[in-house]
Amino acid sequence: MNESPQTPLRWAVIGGGLSGLAACQHLLTVSKSKSTPVEIDLYEASDRLGGVFGTIEQDGYLLETGADMFITNKPAALKLAKQLGLEDRLIETEASYRKSMILCEGRPVPTPAGFDLMAPRQLHPFLKSPILSPAGKRRVLKEYWIEPDPKEDESLQDFAVRRFGREAFERMIQPMIGGIYTADPVKLSLRATLPRFLEMEEQYGSVLRGLKLHSEQENSADAIVNNQASGARYGMFLSFDRGMSVLQDALFASIANGITLYKNSSVENITLRENRSYDVSIQNGQTTRTYDGVILAAPGYVAGKLVEGLNLELSSELNAIPYASAAIVVTGYPLSQIQHPMECFGLVIPAVENRKVLAVSCTSRKFPNRAPKGSIQLRTFIGGALQQHLLEQSDDELLAMTQQELREIFGVEGTPETSRVVRWNRAMPQYHIGHLDRVSRIRRQLEKHPGLAVAGNALNGVGIPDVIQTAQASVEKCWTEITGAD
Incomplete structure (x- = not known):
C-alpha cells in the first residue's frame, strides 16, 4: 500500500x-x-x-545602486556565492589602489597605511600623517595607558573620545565608522555595530595593544596586504565580474x-x-x-x-x-576632466568639514569593468542621519550639488558622461x-x-x-x- x-x-x-x-x-x-x-x-x-541592491548597465558603465562589494570575514555571503556556483565569478579588489582618503581642511589626504577604522595598526605611517596635529597624535598614543572603563552600552563618540581624544574622533574615527551606518555618532551603539573594539579594551586593556597583538598573530599574505591598506581592510572584500x-x-x-x-x-x-x-x-x-x-x-x-x-x-x-535615508549620486567622468589622480578606493568626509556630501566611492578603482577605459565611476553619498534635510531636493538638484562638491574637492570639471540618482528612503536602520x-x-x-x-x-x-x-x-x-x- x-x-x-x-x-x-x-x-x-x-x-x-x-x-x-x-x-x-x-x-x-x-x-x-x-x-x-x-x-x-x-x-x-x-x-x-x-x-536598493543592484547593478545597472548604462553608457558603457556598470553602475552599482547599492553595495558594491561584500566582506569575507563574515562567511555567509561567500558561502552562498559558492553554493550558487559563482566561485569563478568572484573578483578581488584591485591591489594597486587599496587605500582610502580623508578630507582634511578641504583637501583629500591619504588615510595612514594600516589604520583600522578607529586606531592605527602601524605607528610610523600614522605619526607621519598630516591629518592630526602633534597634540592629537600624542593623545591617540596615550590610549595605551588609559585604564579600561567599559560601559554596558556606549556611543561611538563617547568611546572614541574616551580612548583616543576628540581630535582623532572628529578628524578620523567619525567619518570612517559613522559613514558606514549613515549615523549620528552621539547615538550610535558601538556594542551593536563594532563590538571588537570594546572587546579589545576589555581583554587587553587597550585597543592599540589589542590591534598590535592581533597583527603579530596574523602571518598570512592577506594579513600583510591588509596591514598596508588604509581604512577598511580591503583585502577582505570581494565582488563579482559583472557587478x-x-x-x-x-x-x-x-x-x-x-x-x-x-x-x-x-x-x-x-x-x-x-x-x-x-x-x-x-x-x-x-x-x-x-x-x-x-x-x-x-x-x-x-x-x-x-x-x-x-x-x-x-x-x-x-x-x-529609527531609520535614516540617504542618496547615492552615481556619476562617470573621463579621467582627463579630473585634476586629482584618484588613486584610491574612496574618500570619507568628517562632519567638521561642513560639506554637503558624506563620502565618495571610486567604484571603478576597486574593480575592473565598472567604467570605460580612461574613465572613472564615482558614487557620492548624501544625507544620512545628520543631513536628512538635503534629501528634500530634487534629483537634478542633488546631481548639481554633487558636481559642485566634486569640483571643489577633486577638481572635477565639466558634465559627467553618465549619471543616476538612487534614493535609499528609510533604508538604513539606526543601531x-x-x-x-x-x-x-x-x-x-x-x-x-x-x-x-x-x-x-x-x-x-x-x-x-x-x-x-x-x-x-x-x-x-x-x-x-x-x-x-x-
Whole structure:
C-alpha cells in the first residue's frame, strides 16, 4: 500500500529584497535536506526585486545602486556565492589602489597605511600623517595607558573620545565608522555595530595593544596586504565580474521554480489562527492566505505595522527602530576632466568639514569593468542621519550639488558622461544605544509565535553577509518551531 503524500509546509516570505530571496533559497535547501515538501509565496510590494541592491548597465558603465562589494570575514555571503556556483565569478579588489582618503581642511589626504577604522595598526605611517596635529597624535598614543572603563552600552563618540581624544574622533574615527551606518555618532551603539573594539579594551586593556597583538598573530599574505591598506581592510572584500547583481540574479534563478512570486502585492496584516498557523491578508483584505510559517524580510517599521493585531508589544518595538535615508549620486567622468589622480578606493568626509556630501566611492578603482577605459565611476553619498534635510531636493538638484562638491574637492570639471540618482528612503536602520536590549525584547516576543521570524537588516547587521545570515537563521528558527526537528 502506498503512503499518502506528505502535506507541504506553507510559507510566506514578505519582502523581495536580498533578505527575502536568501530566505526563500534557504527554505528550499532545508526542505530538500529534510525531505519535507514546502510551498513558498514571496510577496513584494513594488514591481521589482532586490530593493536598493543592484547593478545597472548604462553608457558603457556598470553602475552599482547599492553595495558594491561584500566582506569575507563574515562567511555567509561567500558561502552562498559558492553554493550558487559563482566561485569563478568572484573578483578581488584591485591591489594597486587599496587605500582610502580623508578630507582634511578641504583637501583629500591619504588615510595612514594600516589604520583600522578607529586606531592605527602601524605607528610610523600614522605619526607621519598630516591629518592630526602633534597634540592629537600624542593623545591617540596615550590610549595605551588609559585604564579600561567599559560601559554596558556606549556611543561611538563617547568611546572614541574616551580612548583616543576628540581630535582623532572628529578628524578620523567619525567619518570612517559613522559613514558606514549613515549615523549620528552621539547615538550610535558601538556594542551593536563594532563590538571588537570594546572587546579589545576589555581583554587587553587597550585597543592599540589589542590591534598590535592581533597583527603579530596574523602571518598570512592577506594579513600583510591588509596591514598596508588604509581604512577598511580591503583585502577582505570581494565582488563579482559583472557587478553585485550577479549574486541577486543567481539567487532568484535558484528559487524561481520553487516559489510563487507576487509582485506589486502589499501585505496588510498578519493574524493567528487557532491551530497556530497564520492568516496573511493582502491588498486591503481582498485576499487572505494561510501559512505555517512567516518570514518578515522587511524594514522594522513595515514588519511592525503587519504584526500590530498579532502582538502589540512586538509591533511597538519594531516600530521604535529609527531609520535614516540617504542618496547615492552615481556619476562617470573621463579621467582627463579630473585634476586629482584618484588613486584610491574612496574618500570619507568628517562632519567638521561642513560639506554637503558624506563620502565618495571610486567604484571603478576597486574593480575592473565598472567604467570605460580612461574613465572613472564615482558614487557620492548624501544625507544620512545628520543631513536628512538635503534629501528634500530634487534629483537634478542633488546631481548639481554633487558636481559642485566634486569640483571643489577633486577638481572635477565639466558634465559627467553618465549619471543616476538612487534614493535609499528609510533604508538604513539606526543601531542606537539600547539597540541590543531592544533586539532581546523582540526575540522574547517572537518566542510567543512559533513559525514567525524577522529577517532583513533591522536587528543584526546591515552588511550583505549579515543580512544573508539573519535570513538563514530566521528560516532555521521557524523550521525548528514548526516541525520540532533541528
